[in-house]
Amino acid sequence: MRMKHVLLEMYFEDNLNLEKVLDDSNTFEDLVSSGISFTYADYELAYAGKNGIVHTLEDFAGFGGEMDIEPETENYEAVREELIKKWQSVCQRKIEEAVDEYLEIKKQFLQEKGIKDEIE
Numbered sequence: 001m002r003m004k005h006v007l008l009e010m011y012f013e014d015n016l017n018l019e020k021v022l023d024d025s026n027t028f029e030d031l032v033s034s035g036i037s038f039t040y041a042d043y044e045l046a047y048a049g050k051n052g053i054v055h056t057l058e059d060f061a062g063f064g065g066e067m068d069i070e071p072e073t074e075n076y077e078a079v080r081e082e083l084i085k086k087w088q089s090v091c092q093r094k095i096e097e098a099v100d101e102y103l104e105i106k107k108q109f110l111q112e113k114g115i116k117d118e119i120e
Contacts, residue, residue, distance in 0.1 A: 007041035022051045043084055045091045063087050 012018060012035060021034045032038075043063030046054045054060050063084055073079060110117050 007044050007046065008038045009041045011037040011039075018053065019051050022053075043087060045094070 010018070012021075016035065018036075021031065021036065025031045025034065041062065044060055045062070046060035048054050048059075067083070067087065069076065069079060069083065107117065
C-alpha cells in the first residue's frame with residue numbers, strides 16, 4: 001500500500017475541539033459529519049505538530065500573496081507555473097536541509113546525554 005500525504009485547510013466553528021474530533025474520527029466521512037469544511041492547501045510548506053495540525057502562521061508558508069504575480073500579467077498561467085516550480089525546488093531543498101540539520105542536532109544531543117542511537 002502506498003501512502004500519500006494530503007494537506008487540507010479546515011474551516012470550523014471556534015468552539016469545536018479539533019484535536020478531539022480528529023482523535024474520535026475514523027474516516028473522512030466522520031470528519032465531514034462533524035461540521036468541518038475543507039479546501040485544498042495548494043503549494044504549502046508547513047510544520048505540523050500533534051495530530052498533523054499547523055498551529056500558527058509562523059508554521060507555514062504558502063505560494064500566494066506577494067509570491068504570486070498579478071493575474072493581468074501576460075502569459076499569467078505559464079509564468080505562474082514556472083514560479084511554482086521554483087517554489088517547489090526551494091521547498092524541497094529547505095526540507096532536506098532541515099532534516100540534515102536536525103539529525104546533526106539529535107546526534108550531538110544524544111552524545112551529550114550518553115545515549116546510544118540505535119536508529120543510525
